[in-house]
Amino acid sequence: MRTSIATVCLSGGLTEKLHACAAAGFDGVEIMDADLVAADESPEEIRALCARLGLGIEMFQPFRDVEGVTDEVFADTLRRASAKFATMARLGADLVLVCSNVATATIDDDELAARQLGALADLAAEKGIRIAYEAMAWGTYVNDYRHSWRIVEKADRPNLGICLDSFHILSRGDDPTGIEQIDGDKIFFLQLADAPVLDMDLLSWSRHHRLFPGEGGFDLPGFLAHVLAAGYGGPLSLEVFNDTFRQTDPVRTAEHALRSLLWLADRTAHAHGEGDGDAGVARPPRAVDFVEIAGADLAVADEMLAQLGFRFRGRHRSKPVRLWSYGDARIVLDEQARDERPALTGIGFVVDDADAAATRAARLGARRIFRRTYAGEQDLPAVSAPDGTGVYWSAAPEDRSWVAEFEGGVGGESTDGVIDHVNLGYHWSEFDEAVLFAASALALTTESSAEVPGPRGLVRSQVMRTRDGVVRIPINLAPPTAPLPSRHIAIRCDDVSAVARRARAAGLEFLRIPANYYDDLAARFGLDDAALDELRNLGLLYDRDGSGEFVHFYTPTIGGVFLEFVERRGGYEGYGALNAPIRLAAQRNEEVRRGVAGSPA
Ligand SMILES: O=C(O)c1ccc(O)c(O)c1
Ligand SMILES: [Mg+2]
Numbered sequence: 001m002r003t004s005i006a007t008v009c010l011s012g013g014l015t016e017k018l019h020a021c022a023a024a025g026f027d028g029v030e031i032m033d034a035d036l037v038a039a040d041e042s043p044e045e046i047r048a049l050c051a052r053l054g055l056g057i058e059m060f061q062p063f064r065d066v067e068g069v070t071d072e073v074f075a076d077t078l079r080r081a082s083a084k085f086a087t088m089a090r091l092g093a094d095l096v097l098v099c100s101n102v103a104t105a106t107i108d109d110d111e112l113a114a115r116q117l118g119a120l121a122d123l124a125a126e127k128g129i130r131i132a133y134e135a136m137a138w139g140t141y142v143n144d145y146r147h148s149w150r151i152v153e154k155a156d157r158p159n160l161g162i163c164l165d166s167f168h169i170l171s172r173g174d175d176p177t178g179i180e181q182i183d184g185d186k187i188f189f190l191q192l193a194d195a196p197v198l199d200m201d202l203l204s205w206s207r208h209h210r211l212f213p214g215e216g217g218f219d220l221p222g223f224l225a226h227v228l229a230a231g232y233g234g235p236l237s238l239e240v241f242n243d244t245f246r247q248t249d250p251v252r253t254a255e256h257a258l259r260s261l262l263w264l265a266d267r268t269a270h271a272h273g274e275g276d277g278d279a280g281v282a283r284p285p286r287a288v289d290f291v292e293i294a295g296a297d298l299a300v301a302d303e304m305l306a307q308l309g310f311r312f313r314g315r316h317r318s319k320p321v322r323l324w325s326y327g328d329a330r331i332v333l334d335e336q337a338r339d340e341r342p343a344l345t346g347i348g349f350v351v352d353d354a355d356a357a358a359t360r361a362a363r364l365g366a367r368r369i370f371r372r373t374y375a376g377e378q379d380l381p382a383v384s385a386p387d388g389t390g391v392y393w394s395a396a397p398e399d400r401s402w403v404a405e406f407e408g409g410v411g412g413e414s415t416d417g418v419i420d421h422v423n424l425g426y427h428w429s430e431f432d433e434a435v436l437f438a439a440s441a442l443a444l445t446t447e448s449s450a451e452v453p454g455p456r457g458l459v460r461s462q463v464m465r466t467r468d469g470v471v472r473i474p475i476n477l478a479p480p481t482a483p484l485p486s487r488h489i490a491i492r493c494d495d496v497s498a499v500a501r502r503a504r505a506a507g508l509e510f511l512r513i514p515a516n517y518y519d520d521l522a523a524r525f526g527l528d529d530a531a532l533d534e535l536r537n538l539g540l541l542y543d544r545d546g547s548g549e550f551v552h553f554y555t556p557t558i559g560g561v562f563l564e565f566v567e568r569r570g571g572y573e574g575y576g577a578l579n580a581p582i583r584l585a586a587q588r589n590e591e592v593r594r595g596v597a598g599s600p601a
Pocket of ligand 1: 062099165
């Protein structure tokens with residue numbers, strides 16, 4: 001599989017983009033005409049740079065507004081084309097992308113379109129150039145890949161083929177199975193992009209919201225399978241127009257982009273039964289093993305966990321690390337960190353094959369973490385997620401010997417606790433990368449996303465989970481000007497009221513929920529007075545849907561982390577989305593009271 005990326009995906013000048021693509025390990029690039037026009041370097045210099053970096057120039061793009069025009073307009077099109085073909089010769093590029101006409105087309109006639117594309121192809125042939133014709137989703141007359149293929153067949157030139165772009169096909173809801181009817185040798189190029197499912201005009205959706213494969217709502221593995229079944233053997237090239245990636249560090253974005261292609265290739269091979277074992281598609285995790293909180297002094301966390309009813313399981317025998325558990329929910333407090341501010345710094349997962357999971361994540365570009373372990377200590381395979389969060393794998397319960405490395409804890413175990421979800425917040429520049437990491441390295445599935453209004457702006461929440469719901473990681477996108485949101489660990493228990501009562505009796509202060517919230521609950525759900533009083537008195541939040549109920553509460557925030565206790569009744573699958581704005585507002589009110597709030601924006 002040859003990997004390629006369009007320069008339009010990245011920020012920076014053309015040479016910076018090329019260096020980033022090469023550093024990430026791409027085989028080739030699509031050079032955007034506009035990037036070349038704006039570059040200081042000549043086409044010859046860009047050609048030499050690509051050669052030095054080992055990057056193939058897979059395609060030059062785009063050339064626009066060719067077919068369906070009057071003879072007079074077309075004469076000028078050929079003049080424009082001659083000039084661009086001369087540039088391509090200097091660049092050493094021999095494939096050009098022609099977008100279906102979105103602007104100057106005035107004549108809806110396939111015979112004319114085929115004649116004009118044929119004439120363009122003949123001009124290109126004199127320079128040894130091939131043309132890939134791409135149906136744009138918003139093309140004036142040609143906007144369906146099957147239509148572009150009919151025209152290419154009609155024109156019947158050896159150097160004229162089509163370019164398929166997953167966005168243009170899937171955004172319109174066109175059936176991609178027809179791709180298999182196309183002669184694979186005539187698919188000259190393949191562009192890949194995912195996108196969130198949005199209800200908006202195609203052009204804006206395409207120009208601003210495309211995503212790398214695995215980050216949106218399109219079935220890219222299914223799409224690619226059709227293209228490969230047609231016999232396509234060219235590069236897999238990413239073409240992602242996205243406002244965020246135009247601003248982020250091109251080196252990091254290029255690494256992120258390559259990870260999406262590896263994920264896609266794995267998924268597609270897997271669907272064909274060609275997975276290569278340990279490096280192939282990871283099986284989703286079976287559970288969250290533990291969550292790690294690190295900070296220089298975690299005494300406040302110890303106190304809070306004790307108040308909540310966690311059991312102290314002891315100190316690690318060789319490190320300043322402590323273990324607490326609530327049933328099967330384990331929290332590791334790590335005081336090796338120099339940073340004063342406690343933070344959620346790692347998550348352990350239970351998988352079938354821990355080494356395979358780590359190897360696979362490393363192959364997807366994640367850095368391995370090597371930790372000092374002493375004789376007899378379990379060495380959990382681990383990597384660092386792109387944001388630096390540690391990810392550990394173990395094959396528990398058969399293999400949870402690390403727990404026995406903690407000494408001096410109390411015995412006995414409450415049995416009803418488990419980690420329900422771990423909520424991670426990101427800024428705009430890291431959000432899509434985090435979603436892709438969860439989809440690829442953690443083998444989690446994307447659930448629909450929600451938007452939550454908070455006092456500092458809108459928070460987008462994208463839940464990544466296993467299909468069985470045993471592992472759930474809501475990934476939140478913070479408003480652009482807000483500080484990085486706190487992360488939180490949600491513990492599921494059988495009786496959240498009992499936990500709340502006990503924690504209050506032990507002196508734990510909860511996040512303060514406004515009285516107005518309970519008036520609104522009464523209005524919304526018609527709860528009886530006793531139920532409402534219990535919620536109000538204990539400071540609990542409540543939600544209900546067609547399948548069940550959800551009762552939960554939040555602790556105060558310690559540094560950058562807080563806890564939530566939840567009780568799910570019946571088949572309730574959500575996270576109390578209607579309560580999230582209450583939580584965000586209450587957390588801000590708490591910051592205001594403590595004088596650490598900053599400005600609202
Ligand atoms: O939005 C565009 O103009 C544009 C240009 C080239 C492409 O390959 C494409 O898919 C879209
Ligand atoms: Mg395209």
